Each structure stands twice: as C-alpha cells, then as structure tokens.
Amino acid sequence: MDISNRTVFIAGATSGIGLELARRFAAAGSTVIVGGRRTGLLAQIAAEGLATVQIDVTDQDSIDRARDTILHTHPNLDTIVTMSGIGIPEDLRDHAHFSAAEKTIDINLLGTIRVIDAFTPHLIARGTGTIITVTSGIGFLPFPVMPTYAASKAGVHAYSEALRAQLDGTGIEVAELVPPAVATTPEHAQRNPRALGLAEFATEVMDLLQTNPTPHEILVQGVLMHRWAERDGTYAELVAQRSQALAMLPSRQ
Structure with missing residues (x-):
C-alpha cells in the first residue's frame, strides 16, 4: 500500500505502538486520526497536529459517534487500524480471573469487530480501502500467564481471515x-530485555506495509519464531519455556 497519501483512523492509538504508527503514517504524508478514551492524552496528541477523536471500543454509541465525526471531517477515509487492546495476567485456578477474561474479550475481540462493522459500509461504498487488524505473536504461541489475551488475539486472527x-x-x-x-516504555524494556525496540519495530512495519500488494500478515523478523513455531516443531518446547513465568503469579509464590 502507498503510505504517503492515505487517510488513516487508528482506534486505540493514544500510546505505545498505535501512537508510534500514527506518527509514522503522518510523517510519510498521510492524514491520521487518532482514536482513544483518554481525553488528556488526546489533547496532547492534538497539540502535535494530529486529528483526534474520543472512542470507547466497548461502547457501541461511542463508536457510532466517532465514526460519524470522522466521516464528516474526513470523508475520504480509506484505512482503518484496530489497535485497541489490553493484556491482563490471570490465574486460572482462581475464579476471580473471569472478570479480567470478560474485559479482555470485550476490548480485544469484540472491540475489533465493533470498529470494523462501523466502518465497513463506508469502505464498501468507496470500492477501495484497507483494514488492518492487530493480533500478537502470543496468538500463535501462547504466553500462559495471559491466557485470555492469547485467546482473544487468536480470535482476531481467525476473524481477519474470514x-x-x-x-x-x-x-x-x-x-x-x-x-x-515490543518495549513501548523504558519500564517494559527493563521487564523484558528481549522485547523489540519500538522505533525498530515501527520502521520494519512501515517498510512491510509498503509492499505491493500489502501482505496478508505483517510479520517483523522478531515474531517469526512465534508465528511458525508449530510448523518448525518448536511449539511444545517454547510453550514450556514460557510457562516458567507462571511462577510470577501471586498464588504461585
């Protein structure tokens, strides 16, 4: 895809990967609308010169208002990125985890579907456009500490295919x-020294997005071991390694 002249709405881009990609699209020449819940962060982003809109992907009315606002101010919208997501540790031995599971599915999976549904009629009417969903390497190689996060991202993968x-x-x-x-903050980098740097990740993503035709899956080098673990015969070993992190759960200490 040509990233230099798009009109891009990114839902859930007030920080981290979403905000970095918004800045990269804008730097490439595209018009970008950043969506998020937190008005303070939206105000800071607007001060950078990016358009913003408040949106809560768990609230259909909020999504509809955001869509109507965006299409009124940016009728040539042609790219939707569903970035909203959360990851919450869960102890499946404790039923109290269920509230975290519900919240994760509501935001990560149902939130993705709601946003796509809101904008699909507009894109179909245009006869052209791009929808970019956001999953995770964890959707292909689970991190047992965050089971519902993995399930939600696997669900988004299957939904994207359909x-x-x-x-x-x-x-x-x-x-x-x-x-x-991806190390989106210095704290993340300290907790996971193996995490890919945000700038490095974004550069690789933008390079891949410019491939024509746009790849069905945007896979940076650092995620290939996750994506192809089953194919490569490393799946069981890697899941076992990642299961060692279960010791971090309070009930296991």
Missing part, C-alpha cells in the same frame, strides 16, 4: 499486524 474472504471482490484489502513483545 473478513478477508468475505470482502474479496469489494476492493478492500485486509492485513493483520502481528507484533512480538
């Missing part, structure tokens, strides 16, 4: 961005 098939012939392409662990 969405691409159903939109075939409409002129809309569907790409799936699959991040590995």
Whole structure:
C-alpha cells in the first residue's frame, strides 16, 4: 500500500505502538486520526497536529459517534487500524480471573469487530480501502500467564481471515499486524530485555506495509519464531519455556 497519501483512523492509538504508527503514517504524508478514551492524552496528541477523536471500543454509541465525526471531517477515509487492546495476567485456578477474561474479550475481540462493522459500509461504498487488524505473536504461541489475551488475539486472527474472504471482490484489502513483545516504555524494556525496540519495530512495519500488494500478515523478523513455531516443531518446547513465568503469579509464590 502507498503510505504517503492515505487517510488513516487508528482506534486505540493514544500510546505505545498505535501512537508510534500514527506518527509514522503522518510523517510519510498521510492524514491520521487518532482514536482513544483518554481525553488528556488526546489533547496532547492534538497539540502535535494530529486529528483526534474520543472512542470507547466497548461502547457501541461511542463508536457510532466517532465514526460519524470522522466521516464528516474526513470523508475520504480509506484505512482503518484496530489497535485497541489490553493484556491482563490471570490465574486460572482462581475464579476471580473471569472478570479480567470478560474485559479482555470485550476490548480485544469484540472491540475489533465493533470498529470494523462501523466502518465497513463506508469502505464498501468507496470500492477501495484497507483494514488492518492487530493480533500478537502470543496468538500463535501462547504466553500462559495471559491466557485470555492469547485467546482473544487468536480470535482476531481467525476473524481477519474470514473478513478477508468475505470482502474479496469489494476492493478492500485486509492485513493483520502481528507484533512480538515490543518495549513501548523504558519500564517494559527493563521487564523484558528481549522485547523489540519500538522505533525498530515501527520502521520494519512501515517498510512491510509498503509492499505491493500489502501482505496478508505483517510479520517483523522478531515474531517469526512465534508465528511458525508449530510448523518448525518448536511449539511444545517454547510453550514450556514460557510457562516458567507462571511462577510470577501471586498464588504461585
């Protein structure tokens, strides 16, 4: 895809990967609308010169208001990125984890579906456009400390595949961005020294997005071991290694 002249809405881009990609699209020449819940962060981002809109992907009315606002101010919108997501540790031996599971599914999976549903009629009417969903390497190689996060991202992957098939012939392409662990803050980098640097990750992503046609899956080098673990015969060994982190759960200490 040509990243130099797009009109891009990124839901859930007030920090981290979403904000970095918003800045990269804008630097490349695209018009960007950043969506998020936190008004303070939206105000800071607006001060940078990016358009913003408040949106809560768990609230259909909020999504509809954001869509109507965006399409009024940016009728040429042609790219949707569903970045909103949370990851919460869960102890599956404790039923109290269920509230975290519900919240994770509501934001990560249902939130993705709600946003896509809101904008699909507009893109179909245009006859062209791009939807970029965001999953995770954890959707292909689970991190047992965050089981519902893994399930939600696996669900978004499957949904993306089905969405691409159903939109075939409409002129809309569907790409799936699959991040590995990315150090979005210095604290993240300290907790996970193996995490990919945010700038390095974003540079690789933007390079891959410019491939024509846009790849169905945007896979940076750092996520390939996750994506292809089953194919490569390393899945069981890697899950066992990642299971050692279960010791960090309070009930296991």
